[in-house]
Every structure is written in structure tokens, then in C-alpha cells.
Amino acid sequence: MTHPHPIPLVHASLGEQELAAVAEVFASGWPAGQGPKGKALEAQLSRRYDAHAVAVSNCGAALHLALLALGVRPGDEVIVADYTFPAPAHAVRYLDAVPVFADVRPDTHTIDPQAAADLIGPKTVGIIAVDTVGLPADYRELQALADRHGLFLIEDAACAVGATYQGRQAGALAEVACLSFHGRKGATSGEGGALVATDAAVAADARLRSSFGIGSIFDQSKVVGLPVPEFTEVGYNFKLSDIAAAILQVQIGRIEELLARRAAVAAHYQRLLADEDLLTLPQVPDDRTHAWQSYLVRLDDRIDRAALAADLRGQGIGCGHGTWATHLQPVFETKQTCPVSADLFHRHLAIPMHAELTTGQVERVVAALRTALRTHRTTTA
Template sequence: MDAISMVHASLGEQELAAVAEVFASGWPAGQGPRGKALESMLTERYGAGDAVAVSNCGAALHLAMLTLGVKPGDEVIVADYSFPAPGQAVRYVEGVPVFADVRADTGTVDPQAVADLIGPRTVGIIAVDTVGLPADYTELQALADRHGLFVVEDAACAVGATYQGREAGSLAEVGCLSFHGRKGASSGEGGALIATDPAIAHHARLLASFGIGSIFDMAQVVGLPISEFTEVGYNYKLSDIAAAIMQVQLGRIDQLLERRRAVAARYAELLADEELLTVPHVPEDRTHAWQTYMVTLDPSVDREGLATKLRAQGIGCAHGTWASHVQPVFESKQVCPVSADLFQRNLAIPMHAELSMDQVERVVDVLRPALRTNASSTRSLGPA
């Protein structure tokens, strides 16, 4: 029987045609006409002051820290249960990431945990839309306003999700997107910085191109313009090849999200009565982008043994995401017990727009008996 992959990018003939157009144009590099068109598309979609297409979401987070003025020694409160990119972005500018614990039901940052960590050196908050589910931005923004802090939304996993009717990526003064291959809309790699203030985006665009801006624009000037390098910049440009793919993907996003939602709904239906795991919780005031379908296992289940069993039968799976505070790179002495618990008990199972309902049912048919096989004998499980 064919394997069922955990992730699969929905790329096809439309994307290939867009790439062929870029090849014919003669400008495959970054900050060219397709990149500009993508930025305009993003600005309109998110109702932003401006948008900057970049090489990945990590670059967007780094640019956010730079343009928001984080200095060495400044503390930025970071959602703990996440791919560690937000904490690393703070470290890039020699700031101090202070990790905030998360809600047990959603895995998103707990506003009360954030409030408890605000101190004299705190300058901002990075919230994370955990595997596609937006955080509690009303409460977080109220805290930020009260203490004069910035808020950055790491919406890497959440393109297409909403919070109180607003699009994920537009829920803070700066939003950071990812177009990685496992996201709901993907160009293989890529990202964007979405800013309410056009000045922040303008600065980010310069820094993303070594501090000198678009070489494509300079090539259109009659004469011989010679740029001056006035500050240290980076090579964070998104190629026009990737930008063209993303334009097509954004045009398809509603269709792709609808498929993911159907998969999530079927999993929830099939697993509703399963006592050895809990399916994802989505509060009524938001929608999920379903980058990942992550179940929380009962403490009696041996996750490694379960994963081994699933993979042996061709079912892709992974641990979910990370408790950042326990990663050696941060040398953190903080304790985030909820995040640490989710890090040990969550399991990601196949989720992408190409899954058929037959495949979803096969995943569950393999998962159910494997749960019982890998649960401790101290729990009364009934027949396998």
C-alpha cells in the first residue's frame, strides 16, 4: 500500500506556467517585477501599510527586530511552544528572549504568562500562531499598549487563518509569514514582512538587499547610478521565481484551505471518541490554517513507539513543534511547564491539501490500534 506523507506541497501546472514567464522575462533574481507584484498583492490582502517579500520567515523576524529597534540586552517576550526561529531572531540582535508559557488547550501563548514576565528591560512581544492557530491578540495588544511594547505576529504557519474576522498576518504592527513547502500557500521557500507602518517596511526592504535597495530599479535609471552602502544589510531577497509561484498560490489559497479544513473535520469526526488522544481545540473567535494536524496523546502512550509503528506502515508523523526554553542554544533557566508537556505529548499526523478522505480514514485505521499497542498496561483500554 502506498505511503501517506505527512506534508505535500500543492504545486502544479499553474505554478510551472508562472515560472516559465519569469524565465522568459530575463529577471529571475529578487526585487524584480514579480516580487513587486507579490508585495502589492500582500499589501492589499492584509490591508497593510506595505509588505516586503523576503527569503524566509526567519529573515522577516530578524528584519522585524532590526526595524523595531531592539538593542543588545533588551528583553523580548517570546511564545515558547514554537519552532525556535522567534527566539533566535532576538538573539541575532543580541537581545534576550524571555519565553512565555502557553495555553494547554491551544498551544498559543498565554497572555497571563506574558503579563507576569514584563519587566524594566522588556521592549516587545513575539506571539506565534501555533501550527496555524492565531494567538489571543486582543489581550496581548492591551498588555503591549499598557506597557509601551511592540507586538510582532509570527504567522509563519497561519496564512489564511483568522482571528475575530481579521486575517492572520495583520494582527499586530508587524506580521511575519512563511512560504515554506509545508505551508498552506508555498513557493518552496520564502516569506514576507507585513507592516502597518510603511516606514518600517521601507527600512526592511533596504536591509533585505544589503542596505541599497532594488538593483532592478537602479537598472531602469538612465545613466550610471552608483549606490552607497550606509548601513549593514543582508541578502534576504525573494527571487522573482518564488514570487511568481506565490502569486499563483495566493490566488488558490481559499481552495487549498478548504481541502485542509475538510481533512481536519474528518479527523475530528473519526477521532472524537478516542480516549488515548485529544484532537485540536479551535476557539470560536478564530479559524485554523491547518498547517499541521497535531493531536495530544494521553500520558500513558509511548509516543516514540507509536511513531515507529505508524511509519512502519507508511504513515508519516512527527513530534509537532518545540518547547523553545529547553533547547540548548538558548541556555534558558526558565520553566514553561505547559509547553514542556505539549512538547512531550503532541504528535503531528498527515495534513495537506492533497490528502483524500480514503487516506485520512487509513491513517485513523492504523492509528487506533497502534495507540493501544503503545499504551502502558496500567491503563484499562478495553479490546484493541
């Protein structure tokens, strides 16, 4: 008996349009960063978010640059959403500042504004909210909290390009937002990111630091004469190549189509699993929309998650653990507790979610999942 074709957990929707865009870059002779395609992408993002956009190598770089531009110093405390890929906490640590972990709401899995409020102290300088796996956080409450205490607010919209909150685009929900174009996102160039800022000075600071502090070599190459840049401060090599920028121009243009396909997959899962009592489905409040970077189901605590995952993978069905309870990661050495985040970390299961899933594949995933749930349910005394 042969196994059916595998159903991957993630799959990038890259095709002929993207290849044609890359061919244009090859013909141009400028594949490196901050060239014409990079500038065009930044203009496209600036229009989309009505703010200043800086294309960078990844979202982690955008977070690092945002904290630098906002003046974070060693010893400062930054409140970060706990249930997420740990990039925000890493970025805080890059500056020898202290990440303080805020628990998340049990329904949306986004940062709990009250948990954040309870953590504010004399050393607190800002908050990094995360749009958890594509669902925007509570920015009205978070912005009010930040304003009340004189804190900055960063939106980590890594998973949420195309989502909305109270009619506004994710990526435009705070003074600074950080985007990701990693391979599993709704729009992707394999790797890539952007910083979006309402303040032109913040964007300019990030752009300069992203290229070792000397600005665009492409621009300098157009100057008659021989300009020799001076290095006046330590910068970083966080540029996005024009190859990636060209791919992203196409992907951003396709974002509504690609997200509609992801939303259709999510709706199909919702219909097929609505009556399944051994798991809890994602919840989306009425005032926001989800970008569906991932589809996470919370397993009943009687389910042996590891055995269930091994069963599904053995059938060629991709799955994963969800995301991380950051405070539990050894690198951060904290005594804080975030019980909601910790519970989600141990019970969430990611099942296949991407724009290329067919109706038949979704039905096969659901059938296998239902059977595996009963196979791997433990009995309690």
C-alpha cells in the same frame, strides 16, 4: 505482502499554474529578487492585508528585519511564545537581545497573555506572539498588554496564512506580522516569507536592509546613466527571487481553495477520532479559524510516542513530534520553566495534513493510529 502507497506527513500543492508562472519569469530574463514579480507579489500582499508588505527569503529573515526596524538593542528583553519552531528566539539572539519564554494556553497552545504579563520587566521592549501551527493567538488581550506597557507586538503568522481572528486575517493582527511560505505551509514557494507592517517606515527599513542596504538593482538598471549605490550600513541578503514570487502569486490566489481542503481533512479527523480516549484533539475557539498547517493530537501519557511513531512510519504513514518547547533547547541556556509547553512537546504527535489527502487516506491514517495507540499503551503500576 506489499505495503500500501505511503501517506506523507506534508505535501505541497504545486502544479501546472505554478509551472506556467515560472516559465514567464524565465522568459522575462529577471529571475533574481526585487524584480517585477516580486513587486507584483508585494502589491498583492499589501492589498490582502491592507498594510505594507516586503517579500523576503523566509520568515526567519522577516523576524530578524522586524526586530531591527523596531529598534531592538543588545541586552533588551523580548517575550516570545515558547511552544513553536524556535525562529522567534533565534531572531532575538541575532541582535544579542534576550528571549524570555512565555508559556502557552493548554487548550489553544498559543501564548498565554497572563504568562506574558508576568514576565514584563524593566528591560522588556516587546512581545512576539505565534499563531501556533496555524491557530491565531489572543491578539485583543496581547495588544492591550503591549499598549499598557509601551511594548511592540509582532505576529509570527508563519503557519497561519488564511486563518482568521475575530474576523480579521492572520498576518494583519499586529503592527508587524511575519509570514512563511515554506514547503509545508498553506501557500508555498518551497522557501519564502514576507514582512507585513502598518507603518510604512518599518516596511521601508526592512526592504532596504533585506538587499544589503542598497535597494533594488532591478530599479537601478532602468535608470539612464550609471547609478553607483553606496553602502551606508550593514545589510543582509534576504531577497526573495522572482521565481519564488511568481509561484506565490498563484498560490495566494488559490489560498481559499487549498485551505478549504485542509479544513475538510481536519473535520474528517475530528469526526473519526472524536470518541478516542487515548488522545486529545485540537481545539479552535469560536472567535477564530485555523489554517491547519499541522494537525497535532496530544497522546495520553501512557502512550509510548516513539514506538507509536515508528509503527506508523513502518506502515508508510508520515508523522512527527509536533513542534518545540523552545526553552528546553540547549542553545538558549535558560533556567526558565514553561510546564504546559514542555508537556505538549513530549506528548504531541503530528499526523498527515495537507490539501492533497483523500478520504481514503484519512481513514487509513485513523485506523492505523487507533491500532497503534492500543499496541503502544504502557501499563502503570
